[in-house]
Amino acid sequence: xxxxxxxxxxxxxxxxxxxxxxxxxxxxxxxxxxxxxxxxxxxxxxxxxxxxxxxxxxxxxxxxxxxxxxxxxxxxxxxxxxxxxxxxxxxxxxxxxxxxxxxxxxxxxxxxxxxxxxxxxxxxxxxxxxxxxxxxxxxxxxxxxxxxxxxxxxxxxxxxxxxxxxxxxxxxxxxxxxxxxxxxxxxxxxxxxxxxxxxxxxxxxxxxxxxxxxxxxxxxxxxxxxxxxxxxxxxxxxxxxxxxxxxxxxxxxxxxxxxxxxxxxxxxxxxxxxxxxxxxxxxxxxxxxxxxxxxxxxxxxxxxxxxxxxxxxxxxxxxxxxxxxxxxxxxxxxxxxxxxxxxxxxxxxxxxxxxxxxxxxxxxxxxxxxxxxxxxxxxxxxxxxxxxxxxxxxxxxxxxxxxxxxxxxxxxxxxxxxxxxxxxxxxxxxxxxxxxxxxxxxxxxxxxxxxxxxxxxxxxxxxxxxxxxxxxxxxxxxxxxxxxxxxxxxxxxxxxxxxxxxxxxxxxxxxxxxxxxxxxxxxxxxxxxxxxxxxxxxxxxxxxxxxxxxxxxxxxxxxxxxxxxxxxxxxxxxxxxxxxxxxxxxxxxxxxxxxxxxxxxxxxxxxxxxxxxxxxxxxxxxxxxxxxxxxxxxxxxxxxxxxxxxxxxxxxxxxxxxxxxxxxxxxxxxxxxxxxxxxxxxxxxxxxxxxxxxxxxxxxxxxxxxxxxxxxxxxxxxxxxxxxxxxxxxxxxxxxxxxxxxxxxxxxxxxxxxxxxxxxxxxxxxxxxxxxxxxxxxxxxxxxxxxxxxxxxxxxxxxxxxxxxxxxxxxxxxxxxxxxxxxxxxxxxxxxxxxxxxxxx
Amino acid sequence: xxxxxxxxxxxxxxxxxxxxxxxxxxxxxxxxxxxxxxxxxxxxxxxxxxxxxxxxxxxxxxxxxxxxxxxxxxxxxxxxxxxxxxxxxxxxxxxxxxxxxxxxxxxxxxxxxxxxxxxxxxxxx
Numbered sequence: 001x002x003x004x005x006x007x008x009x010x011x012x013x014x015x016x017x018x019x020x021x022x023x024x025x026x027x028x029x030x031x032x033x034x035x036x037x038x039x040x041x042x043x044x045x046x047x048x049x050x051x052x053x054x055x056x057x058x059x060x061x062x063x064x065x066x067x068x069x070x071x072x073x074x075x076x077x078x079x080x081x082x083x084x085x086x087x088x089x090x091x092x093x094x095x096x097x098x099x100x101x102x103x104x105x106x107x108x109x110x111x112x113x114x115x116x117x118x119x120x121x122x123x124x125x126x127x128x129x130x131x132x133x134x135x136x137x138x139x140x141x142x143x144x145x146x147x148x149x150x151x152x153x154x155x156x157x158x159x160x161x162x163x164x165x166x167x168x169x170x171x172x173x174x175x176x177x178x179x180x181x182x183x184x185x186x187x188x189x190x191x192x193x194x195x196x197x198x199x200x201x202x203x204x205x206x207x208x209x210x211x212x213x214x215x216x217x218x219x220x221x222x223x224x225x226x227x228x229x230x231x232x233x234x235x236x237x238x239x240x241x242x243x244x245x246x247x248x249x250x251x252x253x254x255x256x257x258x259x260x261x262x263x264x265x266x267x268x269x270x271x272x273x274x275x276x277x278x279x280x281x282x283x284x285x286x287x288x289x290x291x292x293x294x295x296x297x298x299x300x301x302x303x304x305x306x307x308x309x310x311x312x313x314x315x316x317x318x319x320x321x322x323x324x325x326x327x328x329x330x331x332x333x334x335x336x337x338x339x340x341x342x343x344x345x346x347x348x349x350x351x352x353x354x355x356x357x358x359x360x361x362x363x364x365x366x367x368x369x370x371x372x373x374x375x376x377x378x379x380x381x382x383x384x385x386x387x388x389x390x391x392x393x394x395x396x397x398x399x400x401x402x403x404x405x406x407x408x409x410x411x412x413x414x415x416x417x418x419x420x421x422x423x424x425x426x427x428x429x430x431x432x433x434x435x436x437x438x439x440x441x442x443x444x445x446x447x448x449x450x451x452x453x454x455x456x457x458x459x460x461x462x463x464x465x466x467x468x469x470x471x472x473x474x475x476x477x478x479x480x481x482x483x484x485x486x487x488x489x490x491x492x493x494x495x496x497x498x499x500x501x502x503x504x505x506x507x508x509x510x511x512x513x514x515x516x517x518x519x520x521x522x523x524x525x526x527x528x529x530x531x532x533x534x535x536x537x538x539x540x541x542x543x544x545x546x547x548x549x550x551x552x553x554x555x556x557x558x559x560x561x562x563x564x565x566x567x568x569x570x571x572x573x574x575x576x577x578x579x580x581x582x583x584x585x586x587x588x589x590x591x592x593x594x595x596x597x598x599x600x601x602x603x604x605x606x607x608x609x610x611x612x613x614x615x616x617x618x619x620x621x622x623x624x625x626x627x628x629x630x631x632x633x634x635x636x637x638x639x640x641x642x643x644x645x646x647x648x649x650x651x652x653x654x655x656x657x658x659x660x661x662x663x664x665x666x667x668x669x670x671x672x673x674x675x676x677x678x679x680x681x682x683x684x685x686x687x688x689x690x691x692x693x694x695x696x697x698x699x700x701x702x703x704x705x706x707x708x709x710x711x712x713x714x715x716x717x718x719x720x721x722x723x724x725x726x727x728x729x730x731x732x733x734x735x736x737x738x739x740x741x742x743x744x745x746x747x748x749x750x751x752x753x754x755x756x757x758x759x760x761x762x763x764x765x766x767x768x769x770x771x772x773x774x775x776x777x778x779x780x781x782x783x784x785x786x787x788x789x790x791x792x793x794x795x796x797x798x799x800x801x802x803x804x805x806x807x808x809x810x811x812x813x814x815x816x817x818x819x820x821x822x823x824x825x826x827x828x829x830x831x832x833x834x835x836x837x838x839x840x841x
Numbered sequence: 842x843x844x845x846x847x848x849x850x851x852x853x854x855x856x857x858x859x860x861x862x863x864x865x866x867x868x869x870x871x872x873x874x875x876x877x878x879x880x881x882x883x884x885x886x887x888x889x890x891x892x893x894x895x896x897x898x899x900x901x902x903x904x905x906x907x908x909x910x911x912x913x914x915x916x917x918x919x920x921x922x923x924x925x926x927x928x929x930x931x932x933x934x935x936x937x938x939x940x941x942x943x944x945x946x947x948x949x950x951x952x953x954x955x956x957x958x959x960x961x962x963x964x965x966x
Contacts, residue, residue: 528918528923552915810868811870824907
């Protein structure tokens with residue numbers, strides 16, 4: 001078994017491991033990985049999302065157990081300081097040595113800090129690792145507490161703008177300081193830079209061009225930038241993002257060849273001057289270039305793997321594509337091919353500028369108008385995928401090449417590419433993971449994959465930057481169609497329909513019972529535990545039926561209007577809207593809990609939960625609760641649970657608005673409403689977000705000038721933050737948008753799909769959602785509002801309904817032929833209360 | 842645990858020695874079930890009204906040994922009548938008690954007959 005040591009656990013180092021593990025020869029090797037950071041490799045491309053609330057774990061490239069599962073020894077917080085090429089060993093900072101057969105250097109790069117006097121002062125940071133971000137964040141917090149808000153970013157390139165956005169998101173006034181006369185001088189031409197600049201200035205960032213910093217002002221901490229031209233900029237923080245430097249120290253010291261301006265010299269097989277040592281990613285100097293993008297880094301990892309496992313012909317292509325598409329400060333920016341005419345050939349430039357919308361598009365085409373050489377898109381990069389395919393596959397251009405950026409005027413429109421299936425099989429669709437059209441189509445044709453999700457899993461297409469996802473989906477759909485396969489997500493064996501189709505059928509035909517639906521539209525049979533609760537939920541949404549009407553088709557909990565627990569007893573949760581209750585309410589609840597000897601706990605949604613009620617006890621308990629003025633909390637339903645609140649301006653000295661009052665109003669508005677899955681809400685009175693509203697399906701945060709409305713948040717197995725739907729809107733508008741949003745979700749989601757997953761799968765994503773909810777693109781908001789109004793008006797407490805009707809009460813007996821209780825139930829004591837005895841296995 | 846399961850043995854209709862008059866037809870929900878008590882036994886009885894058929898089985902789910910099957914949803918899988926346990930949705934054939942979506946032990950089933958308004962469950966003891 002040969003030993004491979006990987007030095008560096010960044011994105012490219014990780015990718016090397018992933019690719020080696022996936023190779024069939026992996027069993028011949030032992031992998032040991034060293035990372036100097038304290039954590040597993042994470043996604044540095046999306047680093048700024050750390051400030052949007054993503055955790056280090058969210059950004060991680062792999063699960064916590066991945067290395068162990070694949071028999072890789074991962075050493076974190078361990079820096080390799082020495083390579084002994086003769087002995088084939090490396091040593092770490094503590095002096096421990098390790099032997100190797102192959103050594104892979106994936107040491108990456110560090111932020112380049114220009115030697116400006118004063119860079120050592122407090123308040124000067126770089127933007128590279130999670131630790132950098134944490135330090136910046138902590139300093140920003142301190143500054144804000146002192147009322148200091150000005151912060152500069154040195155460098156107006158790609159990373160600099162990322163950093164500026166992060167600084168802005170920290171609540172500071174961000175200034176971008178660039179030495180060149182335009183932003184992103186290496187990727188954009190002047191027109192594109194101007195468009196980008198106008199766009200980001202409109203978002204409140206300040207841009208200072210052609211500024212060379214002479215020194216940094218201040219005694220201990222930074223107080224400002226002194227420019228060479230005599231002017232100055234007063235700031236209290238500086239993030240340096242002036243480029244990267246390859247980390248080649250350890251290679252240099254052991255005598256490997258390095259470039260004069262840094263970088264470990266490699267040939268196109270990724271071998272260094274020592275054939276047993278490879279260098280990949282941003283530390284490698286290939287073709288006299290450092291490739292600072294992730295896609296070429298991944299390709300290098302692939303070549304190194306191939307070389308090590310014995311494919312001596314594997315090599316990097318002569319031309320390495322640096323096309324990229326990204327979102328900078330909310331602005332789409334893309335460039336592909338030879339965008340700046342570096343080749344200095346005689347070509348035609350076609351430019352489209354729309355200052356009103358902040359859109360700039362340029363393409364370079366050959367003089368004969370037959371080939372696309374490159375281009376730049378700012379403000380709208382929706383055509384990037386198509387243009388990139390036309391460019392990289394050398395496809396024929398339309399008669400009027402300007403149609404490529406202007407659209408075909410007067411024609412039938414349609415995609416620039418025509419049919420995605422016309423692309424050659426070797427067309428690279430996902431450049432991050434090097435997945436070709438052929439691989440995507442083949443995954444389906446071979447039967448390995450049946451839908452988009454499968455294709456992504458088995459080819460990894462779309463798992464990098466995600467920009468190719470729309471095209472991957474088109475290819476999957478077209479391939480399935482060409483095989484005569486209709487993609488259906490039928491609810492179960494009893495219906496040839498998905499949830500949305502059943503929704504439409506029931507609404508149009510006006511069916512009132514499960515049997516009517518099954519008899520008229522089913523495949524025969526008696527239904528099952530999948531379609532029954534689904535139809536029950538649809539009936540509730542369409543006809544405002546409560547769970548009492550057809551209780552035998554309800555899911556376990558809805559059937560008895562309570563949550564079944566481990567031993568077949570139930571828990572009881574009355575509604576405590578917004579979490580507000582009086583001392584008398586608490587006493588009443590306490591008396592009832594004591595009387596029935598119920599285990600009592602506060603729920604995660606700030607309500608009171610009683611456990612251990614037998615079926616027979618449920619109506620007795622509810623009668624007492626209703627007599628004391630409580631109503632069902634619907635904790636058992638796929639329905640609105642709680643709208644959590646902080647105390648807001650009612651009590652809090654920081655509160656901007658009355659969050660409790662609004663939470664109560666919203667909870668009472670949507671109570672009892674059945675939906676594809678449970679729904680939770682939150683209302684916070686200020687950006688401190690004490691109600692954790694962004695973790696809810698809908699969340700409101702009071703800001704200056706109204707409420708910010710967030711949607712699609714989720715705790716659960718896949719936590720995620722809600723996304724901003726609308727800003728600074730008043731109470732009435734919040735309700736209007738929420739009515740529409742929730743009803744649209746209830747109409748179109750899959751069974752048991754939470755809002756977060758639904759939103760993820762919505763074609764067009766948030767943009768689509770905004771167009772439907774706010775701009776009424778589909779012309780349905782009037783219907784959505786009307787349907788919601790009906791649900792709101794028809795609300796009835798189903799527990800009140802149940803205890804007042806002897807027929808409905810019959811179900812709450814454990815035996816139909818005896819008043820006895822289930823004698824199988826055994827409780828054991830627990831901290832002054834009780835719990836069900838443990839399960840045997 | 843063994844003790845509880847030993848109480849329930851599938852009974853074929855030809856082995857029935859006692860037809861126990863359990864309850865009225867109207868005591869059971871349409872296309873749903875309820876639990877009856879026979880001596881020390883808990884038996885789940887299901888009314889497939891759509892097909893005018895009745896089934897009975899032990900009320901205890903062999904997965905976690907809780908007395909809950911009568912509260913489960915009923916339906917069919919490729920024509921085989923079944924019940925889904927309300928706790929973890931383990932499904933069992935009501936014809937032969939087989940676990941349809943796993944490899945749990947089969948549950949015991951019992952014959953049911955209807956005379957007039959009365960529901961009878963057959964036992965061999």
